[in-house]
Amino acid sequence: MTVDKTGVLVLGCAEPESLARFYAELLGATAGPAGSNGELILVTGRTGVVLGVRRDPDHLPPSWPPPEDSQQVHLRILVAADSLDEAEREAVALGARPVAAEEDGTRPDSRTTLRRYTDPAGHPFVLAAGREDLVPRSSDA
Template sequence: MTVPKTTVLVLDSAEPELLARFYAELLGATAGPAPGDGELLLVTGRGGLVLGVRRDPDHAPPSWPLPEGSQQAHLCILVDEKSLDEAEREAVTLGARPVAAEDDGSLQGSRTTLRRYADPAGHAFALTAIREDIVPGDTP
């Protein structure tokens, strides 16, 4: 059985409120803080979650398509906090490779509510614990 999950593309921004408002207006959606997470804003439309925006004070605009630019986006997979360990086992079983950021304490083995991985092709994503009432359980 698969743990219920939903995905949110998260954009980093030095001014997340402005970026979230931009996308909310552009998409006819609303923007507000993620419940239980002071660093993440969620842009929500009629169909549910559309986009996340996270504060990064050192954010540099993308140099795309130049390859030497920094990571500008990553996939954030929201999981019920009680199912985070099981979701991690699923991801690793499917071929995800755990990675650690030197500045988040995860190299010291802490089990945080944010766990970072590389997919089999090397793309970054994170499993993020969130309250059960936020994670839709009936979507395929």
């Protein structure tokens, strides 16, 4: 028998409260401490915990895209294809920084299905058009 488990990606940064608020607002979720010491904040949506943000006073933003290495990890946020422009406006208004297609070697026409960013602490993420059955609509809430 397998023990029930939940995996969660945890991002390190110097100011976890503000980064957790960024992702909570971007994902339409809530953010709150995982324990009493405030070192880990969990971002929780309708389906449960979606992301953790951990205090790391020595955090250095990752380099993305690194010219000599392959990308190791990023957060992929799925949105309906017809909402990609609106999701991009929301992300940028919250503090996301776009990564230009010329910088990361992608084709210019890929912006129709994928947009690359760094969050306010420098972690890479993408907004990507996802299958309709995987993307919750506000009418589903």
